[in-house]
Amino acid sequence: MLAVTILGNNSALPAFDRHPTSQVVTLNEHLFLVDCGEGTQMQIAKYRIKRSRIHHIFISHLHGDHYFGLMGLITSMGLLGRDHELHIFAPPALEQLIDLQLKAGGTLLPYSLIFHPLEEGILMQEDKFEVSCFKVFHRIDCWGFIFREKKPPRKLDGEKIKEYNIPTSFYEQLRWGKDYTTTDGVSISNELLTDVSPKGKSYAYAADTIYNESIACKVTGVDLLYHETTYLDELRERAAKRFHSTTVEAANIANIAKVNKLLIGHFSSKYEKLDEFERETRNVFPNTDLAIEGVTYRI
């Protein structure tokens, strides 16, 4: 199961009860927190996210609306008696900021905080999923993240397996494409016994970025792409000046990258209503949803 729950969908200035950026990615039993704007710990409580199940936090860049809630969350986790280690993947400069603030408060966390400075490539590699990181184009260093389920390439064909009397101990090897050799030395082709597996689901979070088509190459074919749309199309010059994107630009990236679905957010505080964001983006890329706080988008 891969899904994303929106905790904050607004740009820097909180407004209209919209909060700065934060999302929770659910990948099977794992919860990953992506960005952590001010108030994230309150949003986590409001939407009943199990914070004890968050073991990995990813911070895209060091503009405050993406990380000013991190220290509050970290210290609250400590007050709640957390003992499981917590991994933070973030721009290198954040490590010192965390250390200094813990020191200023005389705070000794009851759990291990493990800091991983961001760089492009694979951040986490597990049996069933991987998380990777790519550069986007913002006023300061900024990274996006891709969460990808891994699946064995082949799916067992129940009837054929019975027919050829394959022992269960060989099933896993079948899933990974191996041919079976009977005790008589007869080889049975894997393709006879299995079908192609549906591929693992994937979610890409493109953080804050100016329009740049090279992002499309980095997120090609993902099932769900989150791309910021700070502004409507008419403000595309302002968007570029501030290293942000518009509705039409996000939709263009989704089209070029041939993603299945697009999720848009990071709305400017200029806008109270969001309908026009949906309309403009869907004009160019129909399978688009607005990122709404408290809503979970299943992939």
Next chain:
Amino acid sequence: MLAVTILGNNSALPAFDRHPTSQVVTLNEHLFLVDCGEGTQMQIAKYRIKRSRIHHIFISHLHGDHYFGLMGLITSMGLLGRDHELHIFAPPALEQLIDLQLKAGGTLLPYSLIFHPLEEGILMQEDKFEVSCFKVFHRIDCWGFIFREKKPPRKLDGEKIKEYNIPTSFYEQLRWGKDYTTTDGVSISNELLTDVSPKGKSYAYAADTIYNESIACKVTGVDLLYHETTYLDELRERAAKRFHSTTVEAANIANIAKVNKLLIGHFSSKYEKLDEFERETRNVFPNTDLAIEGVTYRI
């Protein structure tokens, strides 16, 4: 006019829709922000505090629930185009934390941020008020603040002034207790022309502290004392261990200091209902109010 508006009345862990500590002190046309826990900028918006009128922020100590909202407020003020200078009175270590976070975000504020490291004594001295600072007793360095209206010592007696034909140019000197000498060289005693002025109002904020009677000496006779009551009386041992206070302890300080009224807050997240805080404290010091978010207490 002296008043305090509560923006956050909870201790470190936000709970039951209560927020970490922050207050706005209104002194005539001035707004002073006292502490700035996470989410303060949202509370400021919710309770329609004019943030453009806040020119002075006082931070009592560097536990996150008293300052993790500061960076968000500072940067939002910049995004809103503030150009008036902003003064921050805070523990010395905060200056570097602010600078590093601004630098990490590549943020150039469009206004001057002027940092004043806290020390005991007068922090601000103006014609009509002063703000002073005193040490309290917490796990790390921690300060309280007193906001005090200044009033001339004497009030003019309208009828006597007419009777003795005192020129308006001498009124201000009369207010400050000077005798008047007529053109004929006759001295008219100030006491004939004026009455004692009601004294200026005062508000003391005692921040986070363990019970310590020396605090009473520092806040003697203020009109309103804010004293933390993190715990009910039954948890007085836990309170002491964590350098916090209870209901009965706050009330004792109020009694010893002979203040007019006591305001209690910084309630532990253990407690959903606050009635017992009020009952226990009033048992010892009847003129007590609970600090409730969004409520303004006029002095």
